[in-house]
Amino acid sequence: MNTPLKDIIARCEGLFEDLRFASVQEWKAAAPGRKAIGYMPIYVPRELIHAAGMLPVGIFGGGDQMEVIQGDAYYQSYICRIPRSTVELGLTGRLDCLDGMLFPSICDVIRNLSGMWQIMFKDKYVKYFDVPQDYDDAIGGEFYVHEMQALRDDLARLRGAPVTDDELRASIAVYNDNRRAIRDLYAFRAQQPWQAPTVELYLLLRAGCVLPPEEHTRLVREYLAAAAAEKRTKRDNARVVLTGAFCEQPPLGLIKSIEMAGCYIVDDDFMLVMRWLLDEVPEQGDPLVELSKAFLHRSAQTPSKYDDKKEDKGKYLLEQVRTRGAEGVVFASPSFCDPALLERPMLQDVLAKHKIPYTAFKFAENTGQMAPIREQAGTFADSIKLWSAA
Amino acid sequence: MTTPIQVMPQAAPARKPPSVQKEDAMWLQKEMITRNYHELASAHAEGRKISATFVPGNLNELLMCFDFVRRLPETDALQNGMRKKSGKMIMDAERDGHSEDVCTYVKTDLGMMLQGEFGPTGEPMPHPDVLLLSYTGCFTFMKWFELVRQKYGCETLMLHVPYQGDAKISPNMREYVVRQLKDKIIPALERISGVKFDIDRLRGYMKESAKAEEDLVRVLQSAKHRPSPIDGYFGGVYYIGPMFTAFRGAPEATRFYAMLNAEVQERMRQGKGPMTPEGELAEEKYRLVVEGPPNWTHFREFWKMFYDEGAVVVASTYAKVGGVYDFGFRHDPERPLESLADYCLGCYTNLNFPQRIDMICRYLDEYSADGLLINSIKSCNSFSAGQLLILREVEKRTGKPAAFIESDLVDPRYFSAANIKNRLESYFQMIKQKRAAAVH
Ligand code: SF4
Ligand code: SF4
Numbered sequence: 126m127n128t129p130l131k132d133i134i135a136r137c138e139g140l141f142e143d144l145r146f147a148s149v150q151e152w153k154a155a156a157p158g159r160k161a162i163g164y165m166p167i168y169v170p171r172e173l174i175h176a177a178g179m180l181p182v183g184i185f186g187g188g189d190q191m192e193v194i195q196g197d198a199y200y201q202s203y204i205c206r207i208p209r210s211t212v213e214l215g216l217t218g219r220l221d222c223l224d225g226m227l228f229p230s231i232c233d234v235i236r237n238l239s240g241m242w243q244i245m246f247k248d249k250y251v252k253y254f255d256v257p258q259d260y261d262d263a264i265g266g267e268f269y270v271h272e273m274q275a276l277r278d279d280l281a282r283l284r285g286a287p288v289t290d291d292e293l294r295a296s297i298a299v300y301n302d303n304r305r306a307i308r309d310l311y312a313f314r315a316q317q318p319w320q321a322p323t324v325e326l327y328l329l330l331r332a333g334c335v336l337p338p339e340e341h342t343r344l345v346r347e348y349l350a351a352a353a354a355e356k357r358t359k360r361d362n363a364r365v366v367l368t369g370a371f372c373e374q375p376p377l378g379l380i381k382s383i384e385m386a387g388c389y390i391v392d393d394d395f396m397l398v399m400r401w402l403l404d405e406v407p408e409q410g411d412p413l414v415e416l417s418k419a420f421l422h423r424s425a426q427t428p429s430k431y432d433d434k435k436e437d438k439g440k441y442l443l444e445q446v447r448t449r450g451a452e453g454v455v456f457a458s459p460s461f462c463d464p465a466l467l468e469r470p471m472l473q474d475v476l477a478k479h480k481i482p483y484t485a486f487k488f489a490e491n492t493g494q495m496a497p498i499r500e501q502a503g504t505f506a507d508s509i510k511l512w513s514a515a
Numbered sequence: 516m517t518t519p520i521q522v523m524p525q526a527a528p529a530r531k532p533p534s535v536q537k538e539d540a541m542w543l544q545k546e547m548i549t550r551n552y553h554e555l556a557s558a559h560a561e562g563r564k565i566s567a568t569f570v571p572g573n574l575n576e577l578l579m580c581f582d583f584v585r586r587l588p589e590t591d592a593l594q595n596g597m598r599k600k601s602g603k604m605i606m607d608a609e610r611d612g613h614s615e616d617v618c619t620y621v622k623t624d625l626g627m628m629l630q631g632e633f634g635p636t637g638e639p640m641p642h643p644d645v646l647l648l649s650y651t652g653c654f655t656f657m658k659w660f661e662l663v664r665q666k667y668g669c670e671t672l673m674l675h676v677p678y679q680g681d682a683k684i685s686p687n688m689r690e691y692v693v694r695q696l697k698d699k700i701i702p703a704l705e706r707i708s709g710v711k712f713d714i715d716r717l718r719g720y721m722k723e724s725a726k727a728e729e730d731l732v733r734v735l736q737s738a739k740h741r742p743s744p745i746d747g748y749f750g751g752v753y754y755i756g757p758m759f760t761a762f763r764g765a766p767e768a769t770r771f772y773a774m775l776n777a778e779v780q781e782r783m784r785q786g787k788g789p790m791t792p793e794g795e796l797a798e799e800k801y802r803l804v805v806e807g808p809p810n811w812t813h814f815r816e817f818w819k820m821f822y823d824e825g826a827v828v829v830a831s832t833y834a835k836v837g838g839v840y841d842f843g844f845r846h847d848p849e850r851p852l853e854s855l856a857d858y859c860l861g862c863y864t865n866l867n868f869p870q871r872i873d874m875i876c877r878y879l880d881e882y883s884a885d886g887l888l889i890n891s892i893k894s895c896n897s898f899s900a901g902q903l904l905i906l907r908e909v910e911k912r913t914g915k916p917a918a919f920i921e922s923d924l925v926d927p928r929y930f931s932a933a934n935i936k937n938r939l940e941s942y943f944q945m946i947k948q949k950r951a952a953a954v955h
Contacts, residue, residue: 199903201921203616203893208900230678232654233896239680240868241901244908253680253867258650258657258673259695265675268691275687431650431657431673435664458614463896466614467621467658471665473612487616 130351133344137328140335141377144191144214148335150222152180160283162250163220164227165211165235166372167429168401169254170273170416175338176296177280177288182223183334183398186210189376189491199241205461206489207373208238215246224283225250227276231372231429232464250283252276258431260421269417277413293412301405303338306345308400311392313349315449318389319359321352323367324380330396362389363509366451368442368472369458369465371397371427375488382495383455387506391449394427401425428468439475446481452509455502456485482509540775544756547771549636551585551761556638558584564708567643567660567669570837572651572676572859576720576764576846577701581708585761586643588659592623594635596811596925604630605926618894619926621659628667642667645707647700651676652836652864653897672703676859682870684860692856718848720764725845730772731758732840734779738829739882742799744782746789748809748828749818759837764846791822800825801946804878806832806871806905807890807898810922813930817922820932820939828888830878832871835863839874864897872908879913885946887917888939893929916949918942 140148153159161180164171171181187193187210195216196209214220226249228239239253255272257265281287310329314321329348333341367383371394383390402419426432426441446454454476458465469485476483484505486498558565566583568574570590578585595601604626605619611629613622627633627640634640646660646669657673664671674695677688701712734754738747745754754775762768788796792815803821805828810817821828838844839861847854859865866874875887887909891899906917920938923929 199901201891201893201899201903204896204900228680234900236654236678236680237868237896237901240871241904243867243869244872244904253678255677255680257691258675259691259699261698264691264694264698267694268677268687271685271687275685428658429654431648431675432661433673435668435671438661438665461616463617463655464658466617467655467662469614470612471662474665487614 127350127354128347130348130355133348133351134325134328136344137325137332141188141328141331142190144187144219146182146219146222146335149180149182152337153222160224161222162225162227162280163223164254164398165229165231165238166396166398167229167231167427168256168398168424169227169229170276170420171338171398172293172296172300172406172412172416173273173277173280173288175299176292177277177284179224179280179284180337183396184211184214184220184226185331185334185374185396186490187214188374189378189493193491203461204234205373205459206491207459208234210490211238212241212245215242223249225252227252227254229254230256232462235372250279252279256420260433262418262421266414266417266421269420270413273413273416290412294408297406297412297415298408299338299342301408303333303342303345304400304402304405306342306349307333309349310345311400313352315391317359318362318364318391319357320355323384323390323393324377325352327377327380327395330399333399334396360387360389361510362387363453363506364389364391364449364451365453365455365505365509366391366442366445366449367393367455367457368445369456369462369469370395370488371465373459373462373490375457376490376492378495379457379488379492379498382499383502386499386502388455388502390455391451392445394425397425397427428464439472442472443475443479443481452482452513453505454481454483455505456483458485458487460487460489482512540771540778541753543767543771543774544753547757547762547767552634552636552638554584555586555634555640559641564644565641566645566647567663568647568649569651569653569656570759571653571862571864572649572674573759573763573837574647574649574674574855574859575761576717576724577696577704577855578647579720579764580712580716581704581710583645583704583708586640587760588624589620590760591627591635591640592620592925593811595623595627597814598635599812599927600635601626601812601925602927618655618659618896619923620894621655621662623925624659625662625666628663643669645669645704646671647704648673649676649859650674651859652678652862653895655897670703670707672700674700674859676856676865679860679865679867679870682867684857688860689853689856692859693852696852696855714851717851721846721848721851721854723766723769724764725847727758727763727769727772728838728840728845730769730776731755733776734772735830735834735841737779737783738827740783741883742786742788742796743802743827743829744779744787744789746791746821746828747834748805748831749791749814749821750789751828751831751834752809755834755837789827791818793819793822796822796825796827798825799827801943802827802829802882802884803886803888804828804830804875804882804884805888805890806875806902808833808836808892808895808924809890810892810930811925812927813932816932817930817935820936824939824943826939826943829882829884832863832875835874837862839863839866868901868904872905872912875905875909876912879909879915884915885950886915886942888942889917889919891919891921893921893923894926895924916942916945918945
């Protein structure tokens with residue numbers, strides 16, 4: 126029997142709200158010696174963690190339900206919120222279930238947080254995970270393969286046994302399957318956004334941050350079946366791509382507000398780690414080399430990644446707009462987020478050249494006032510409709 | 516980035532500093548800076564190419580091999596800050612669509628370009644022919660040069676320098692930088708400049724660099740002496756000027772540092788205190804270590820708050836943004852590309868937090884400092900994110916008092932003189948009490 130849609134969503138909500146990560150604790154408790162490794166945005170090759178028999182756990186801040194008390198004492202007012210809520214999660218013992226944390230190369234805030242974590246949580250494995258900004262196999266690729274090998278060696282030490290090539294290949298296959306399911310999910314939403322509201326898609330992605338990938342893939346497929354069977358009303362909304370929320374997360378209420386105000390989100394950059402690699406990673410050959418090639422030549426574009434040529438700027442966003450049939454772009458960036466906010470004018474410039482309308486606002490993970498955003502999104506949706514009618 | 520430099524602590528007209536020797540080095544530096552701005556202004560007319568790059572990971576020796584006239588956009592921004600021009604530039608950039616939240620160095624640079632092709636001195640400032648994106652120690656650098664490229668179409672060369680996340684330079688990191696230099700950067704610089712790369716020329720410049728670095732370290736370490744003959748922060752930005760910008764590797768920079776070192780050693784022998792804009796500091800009352808860049812829009816006012824109280828900065832992390840030389844690194848002509856890689860990898864903001872904290876604790880000890888002051892810069896996540904942990908850790912490890920103030924590099928809206936002064940006064944008070952308690 127198919128799982129009813131509301132049960133799937135309720136499960137995802139439960140996982141999303143549980144800042145004590147009970148599901149991770151349960152997974153660990155189910156077999157002796159299991160370990161979980163946390164990672165922050167924006168990208169880490171989760172295949173390596175999985176191949177070591179560990180659970181990769183995406184940490185995307187504390188959301189709007191958690192009070193940040195201690196975390197605020199570590200950051201000035203002009204720094205974004207995700208590091209302070211992450212510190213709060215750590216200091217309040219909510220991340221005790223993690224045996225290690227990976228801090229990917231995304232910005233100076235998360236970079237510095239890696240060293241802070243080394244100081245604050247001395248008994249944990251902590252790694253700043255660098256990725257190349259040079260996209261030649263012989264240069265950036267070489268470097269990246271070495272970086273992945275170093276991570277693989279660390280994980281092998283933690284586990285007490287080497288991580289074999291076959292294990293890595295098997296994990297690549299698991300994540301290929303997960304990426305396929307998520308691609309299907311995105312395609313489904315773009316085709317029938319009324320059938321798959323973004324808030325549901327978002328919760329599904331968040332579930333993928335804590336569930337083992339195999340289970341997450343099943344859940345996404347169950348959702349697709351259940352959502353397709355549901356009868357929902359199609360509204361005359363504008364179709365938009367939401368961009369800028371690749372790190373600190375908007376509150377759920379904000380995502381709901383945008384859709385309620387008349388915008389169907391048909392693509393976004395939430396939890397890019399799950400869609401970073403744009404197609405299949407070959408399951409044969411040298412697994413690290415294949416992961417590297419996928420990163421270098423077939424991965425998403427985001428502000429923390431260098432665009433080799435001027436002409437490349439905005440290509441990914443334009444592609445999102447084109448393939449999803451979007452009519453406009455909503456820039457939703459965290460306050461004080463240098464990468465998102467410095468990238469924004471460049472993307473806007475590209476959109477303007479292609480006559481694609483856009484609107485922009487800032488948020489924090491604990492933004493409480495939705496009225497202004499609803500109003501702005503509503504006006505934007507109206508203007509798109511007027512524009513397309515003209 | 517964070518990089519100041521090419522700053523001349525000018526004597527207040529009525530109270531010219533008495534030290535003629537000091538002035539020799541100052542004049543030489545002033546000449547160098549002025550000449551560089553002239554060269555930039557006339558470069559294109561004379562058929563010369565212009566490069567732009569950042570202070571941390573500034574590959575000046577390499578750029579000189581291709582006859583580029585060298586521009587450092589951070590330095591331009593700070594010069595505009597000191598000349599009180601940055602406020603308007605920032606607002607112009609914000610009106611042009613840039614967020615109020617982002618780094619003001621970037622907005623000053625973009626604002627300057629929006630106002631036309633004029634540099635801080637008012638002379639023409641043509642657009643660079645190449646942006647060498649030496650990606651060291653700050654993520655914003657990448658966006659900065661992408662923005663300039665987007666608007667003005669300048670060719671951009673990425674040199675990715677990995678971060679020392681594990682507090683070390685691994686062979687993989689070094690090899691990665693060297694490969695980029697060999698296979699990408701050097702061939703591209705040859706193509707753009709039309710000049711063939713000559714590794715012996717590079718070695719020659721690096722030899723000069725190493726000599727100058729030796730003298731710079733002697734100057735900076737003179738502050739271990741009591742009283743310190745220098746101020747390692749406000750004065751320090753003047754000492755690091757040529758080294759961190761368009762001059763390192765040139766014989767004139769070597770001469771500058773030899774002259775400066777001789778002056779400083781002489782001051783030390785004579786038991787003199789540091790020079791300030793109002794003359795020599797008569798009595799050294801407090802010895803501080805400072806973390807974070809200074810504010811440029813109110814540089815003199817800010818400095819005055821220190822020297823009026825007899826506070827001397829004996830060591831600063833800011834004087835290490837363009838290269839950390841005091842723990843032994845020197846440019847090494849025997850292994851030129853590896854050494855350039857190590858230089859880039861070793862700049863202060865490319866160090867991880869435990870390394871930064873160790874360095875500050877070491878300074879507090881080796882320079883017999885009374886405490887740590889953090890000037891937290893709103894613009895600069897690279898420096899600032901996490902500084903409150905630095906403060907706690909350093910206090911915990913050294914038992915010395917630490918204080919925290921906030922300002923910005925070049926945005927005059929974020930300099931609150933009254934707040935800063937109050938904080939500093941209570942901090943000095945705290946040091947005094949701590950001393951008194953230690954005596955009793
Ligand atoms: S929200 Fe932006 S600035 Fe803050 S940690 Fe994330 S990427 Fe960095
Ligand atoms: S963020 Fe800091 S280091 Fe980076 S460019 Fe701005 S001032 Fe310089």
